[in-house]
Every structure is written in structure tokens, then in C-alpha cells.
Amino acid sequence: MQVGYKIATEAFGPKEVVAQAVAAEEAGFDFIELSDHFHPWLEEQGHSGFTWTMLGAMAAQTSRIGLATGVTAPIIRYHPAVIAQAAATTQILSDNRFTLGIGSGERLNEHVVGAAWPAVRIRHHMLREALEIINLLWQGGYQSYEGKYLTLEDARIWDLPEQLPVIAVASGGPGASKLAAQYGSGLFATEPKKELVDAFAEHGGTGPKYAEVPMSWATTEDAAVQAALETSRWALTGWPVMSELPNPVNFDAASSSVDADDIRGQFSVGPDLDVHVQQAQPYVDAGFDHIVLQNTGPDPDGFLAVCQSELIDRVRGLTPSS
Numbered sequence: 001m002q003v004g005y006k007i008a009t010e011a012f013g014p015k016e017v018v019a020q021a022v023a024a025e026e027a028g029f030d031f032i033e034l035s036d037h038f039h040p041w042l043e044e045q046g047h048s049g050f051t052w053t054m055l056g057a058m059a060a061q062t063s064r065i066g067l068a069t070g071v072t073a074p075i076i077r078y079h080p081a082v083i084a085q086a087a088a089t090t091q092i093l094s095d096n097r098f099t100l101g102i103g104s105g106e107r108l109n110e111h112v113v114g115a116a117w118p119a120v121r122i123r124h125h126m127l128r129e130a131l132e133i134i135n136l137l138w139q140g141g142y143q144s145y146e147g148k149y150l151t152l153e154d155a156r157i158w159d160l161p162e163q164l165p166v167i168a169v170a171s172g173g174p175g176a177s178k179l180a181a182q183y184g185s186g187l188f189a190t191e192p193k194k195e196l197v198d199a200f201a202e203h204g205g206t207g208p209k210y211a212e213v214p215m216s217w218a219t220t221e222d223a224a225v226q227a228a229l230e231t232s233r234w235a236l237t238g239w240p241v242m243s244e245l246p247n248p249v250n251f252d253a254a255s256s257s258v259d260a261d262d263i264r265g266q267f268s269v270g271p272d273l274d275v276h277v278q279q280a281q282p283y284v285d286a287g288f289d290h291i292v293l294q295n296t297g298p299d300p301d302g303f304l305a306v307c308q309s310e311l312i313d314r315v316r317g318l319t320p321s322s
Contacts, residue, residue: 003290012047021058024304030290031290033069034067034070042248042255055094064097067098069099071103073106080130084157092159099165105243120243131169134167166207168187169183169188171189177198210290211291211292219299236255273306284318287320291318293307
């Protein structure tokens with residue numbers, strides 16, 4: 001079991017994101033996961049730096065901790081050839097500590113380049129083609145590809161690492177888990193659904209299985225609830241909404257009815273570490289082996305301190321209840 005720390009690049013400035021990565025390594029986390037967005041979900045979050053620049057800085061300022069994107073969408077805002085090159089370079093700079101988390105993305109970030117936002121079934125086809133292009137380029141040499149949605153012409157990645165990064169593909173259903181097994185080398189999810197892990201294994205997937213666990217730590221329960229309500233209420237809108245809205249103002253409107261009880265129903269909140277450990281247990285029961293602590297509380301330094309003293313070891317020691 002490995003335990004990671006999710007840093008929301010929408011919630012902190014670029015220098016603070018890198019500083020938290022350094023602190024997370026000192027606290028004993030096994031890996032860092034970064035969101036890869038153009039916009040924040042809500043204007044209250046106030047940031048959204050370029051993830052790949054921050055990854056380079058983290059690679060230079062850390063020595064042990066793993067680095068991962070959670071997740072990058074290589075279908076519209078990025079061409080997959082660009083991500084193939086970026087991931088290969090990050091793997092080299094980090095001495096083989098990088099995992100490329102990949103998904104089909106959200107309109108919030110992808111519409112900014114002026115392209116149409118396709119239907120979900122089209123996005124899944126585009127993601128498969130993007131994975132094929134990345135894997136092709138990582139074979140070395142000049143490569144070309146002609147898909148229905150994406151193309152590649154005489155492209156070569158000149159600096160390839162000796163050990164290729166893991167590609168952890170985001171899954172919300174069995175079809176995406178099959179895609180992860182066939183074109184990726186790992187699984188990424190945000191819900192404790194055993195069927196996602198089972199489908200990944202059924203189709204030959206054997207790599208790491210990442211899952212994000214929503215938490216809000218603070219010295220009081222009320223402070224934890226209020227912080228999550230202020231900056232993370234968008235997370236309760238559900239994926240059909242989260243993938244389709246174009247701007248933070250839309251997420252503000254869509255989440256306006258979320259209240260404190262809703263937050264308590266989704267996040268583990270407050271100072272009691274037993275509550276946060278219990279929040280992680282269903283993900284372990286589902287078969288995930290890379291548990292990502294995603295804290296939305298108001299005091300990241302305080303959270304890292306309790307992680308270092310107790311929480312990381314307790315989560316790392318979890319085993320399936322069954």
C-alpha cells in the first residue's frame with residue numbers, strides 16, 4: 001500500500017504548490033498527485049498554475065517522492081504528442097518517479113482553445129487514440145498515426161527515459177477500466193467501486209490502482225466543513241455536471257444549494273483521525289493500492305503535520321475488511 005497527497009493546483013499559487021510537495025516528502029508520503037487544469041473550479045480557489053512547470057520544479061527540489069498527474073487530458077487542449085514528450089522529460093528529470101494520470105477531461109479546461117466540446121462517447125474514442133499515439137511515440141523513432149479524431153505526422157521523442165512512466169487511466173465504469181488495462185499500465189479513480197478494479201484485472205491490468213479520498217482536516221469540525229463548503233462544493237455536482245460546465249461561475253451556480261450536511265456526507269471532516277482513516281477503508285476494500293489523501297481543509301501545514309505523526313502510517317496499514 002502506498003499513500004499519496006493530492007495538491008489542488010487551483011487552490012494554491014505555484015510556489016506554494018511546490019513548497020507543499022517538498023513538505024509532503026518530508027512528512028513521509030510516497031507520492032504527490034497534481035491536478036492539471038487551466039481554470040479553477042470556483043473563483044474562490046483563486047489559482048490555476050501550469051502543472052508541468054511545477055512538476056519540473058518538484059523533480060529538482062525532491063529526491064524520493066513519486067510525482068503524478070491526476071489527471072491530464074491529452075485530447076483537445078493538449079495534443080497527445082506534447083504530453084508524450086512532457087511525460088518523458090518529467091520521468092528523466094525525476095529519475096523515474098513520474099506517473100502519467102490520463103483522462104478525457106472537462107469542458108472547464110478544454111474549451112479555452114476554441115474547439116468544440118464533443119459528446120462523451122466521442123471523448124472516449126479520442127482518449128483511446130491519444131493513448132495509442134503516446135504508446136507509439138514511446139517506442140522510439142519517427143512515428144505517424146492517422147485516427148478518426150487525432151493524427152500524428154513524422155514525430156519522434158528524442159529524449160526517452162530508460163524506464164517509461166506508468167500510464168494510469170481514469171475510470172468511472174467497466175469500459176474505461178478495460179481501456180486502462182489495454183492501453184495503460186495503471187488505473188485511476190475517485191470512487192470506491194470494486195467493479196472498476198475487477199474490470200481492470202479481468203482485461204489483464206496489473207499495474208498500480210490509484211484512488212482519491214476526499215477529506216477536510218481542521219482543528220474543529222465546523223472549520224473543516226466551512227472550508228470544504230467554500231472551495232470544494234463543486235465536487236458534489238457529479239461527473240455529468242463536472243465534465244460539461246465551461247467556467248467557474250457555472251460551477252458556483254450549480255453548487256449553490258450544497259450545504260454543510262452535504263459536505264459531511266461526502267468528506268471526512270474535523271480533527272478526529274479515526275474518521276479520516278475510516279474514510280479511506282472502502283477504497284482499500286475495493287482493491288485500490290495507491291490511496292490519495294485529498295485535503296480541502298483550511299490548514300495544509302497542520303494536515304501535513306498530523307499525516308507525518310500518525311495518519312500516513314495508519315492509512316498505509318489498512319487491509320481489506322473482508
